[in-house]
Amino acid sequence: xxxxxxPALQVRRVDYTDARDRAALxxxxxxxxxxxxxxxxxxxxxxxxxxxxxxxxxxSAASFIAWLGDAPIGLINTIEGYSTFKARPLMxxxxxxxxxxxxxxxxxxxxxxxxxxxARERGCCKLTLEVLSGNQRAxxxxxxxxFAPYVLDPAEGHALMMxxxx
Numbered sequence: 589x590x591x592x593x594x595p596a597l598q599v600r601r602v603d604y605t606d607a608r609d610r611a612a613l614x615x616x617x618x619x620x621x622x623x624x625x626x627x628x629x630x631x632x633x634x635x636x637x638x639x640x641x642x643x644x645x646x647x648s649a650a651s652f653i654a655w656l657g658d659a660p661i662g663l664i665n666t667i668e669g670y671s672t673f674k675a676r677p678l679m680x681x682x683x684x685x686x687x688x689x690x691x692x693x694x695x696x697x698x699x700x701x702x703x704x705x706x707a708r709e710r711g712c713c714k715l716t717l718e719v720l721s722g723n724q725r726a727x728x729x730x731x732x733x734x735f736a737p738y739v740l741d742p743a744e745g746h747a748l749m750m751x752x753x754x
Contacts, residue, residue, distance in 0.1 A: 595657030597695065599702040602651035604644035612653050612660035613640060620663070620685030625723050652702040654686070654695045662686040664699040666706065671713050679707035681717035684726070691725070700733045718749040 602609045614636050620626040631639075643649045646667070654662035665683040670676075681703060686695045700715075707715055717735065719726050738747035 597661075597698060598655045599652050599662075599698050600655065601702075601706075602653055604640045604649075604651070609653065610640040613651055613663060613665075616653065616660055616663035616685055616687070617665070617683060619687060620683060623685075623688075625720055625726070626685070650703075650706055652699055652706075654690075654699055656690070661690040662695040662699050664703050666703050668707075668710060668712065669716070674713040676713040677710055678714050678716055679703060679710065679712045681715060684717070696726075696729045697733060700730075 602613055604610065604613075614631070617639070618631045618636070621629060621631050643651065643665075648668035649666070650668075651663065651665045653660050663683065663685050664681060667680050667682050669678050669680050671678045681700070684696060684699060686699075704715060715735070716738075717730065719730060739745070
């Protein structure tokens with residue numbers, strides 16, 4: 589095959605009711621979950637069963653898959669939130685995953701661009717995300733796209749992500 593004959597990367601919004609999209613989303617998210625940067629544990633059977641139905645019920649959720657021909661190679665899951673300081677919606681990147689064999693080829697940037705276009709269509713004032721401090725590759729990718737640490741007053745430092753399981 590000539591290099592010019594290789595399939596083009598396409599990023600499409602996920603239809604949570606479409607069997608192919610559902611399978612691709614679950615497989616990509618499971619690959620991410622099993623990666624050390626995703627926690628190193630596979631998705632549970634319950635999550636695999638319910639996730640797409642749950643997302644379909646959330647008007648604030650949107651997911652995009654990067655396809656190389658018929659192969660799903662990357663995923664971004666987003667959830668719309670709200671900025672009280674701006675009194676406008678914001679878009680949070682909840683998951684961004686690219687299969688290892690396809691990293692450093694612009695797939696993550698294409699997924700972020702799809703998310704950004706969706707956020708602009710929704711009137712969002714900003715994109716937000718969290719990233720592990722040890723995930724330098726992802727941090728560099730996010731910075732290339734224009735993300736920066738969240739700082740209100742440099743003297744007070746940057747925001748930290750915290751959680752409490754319920």
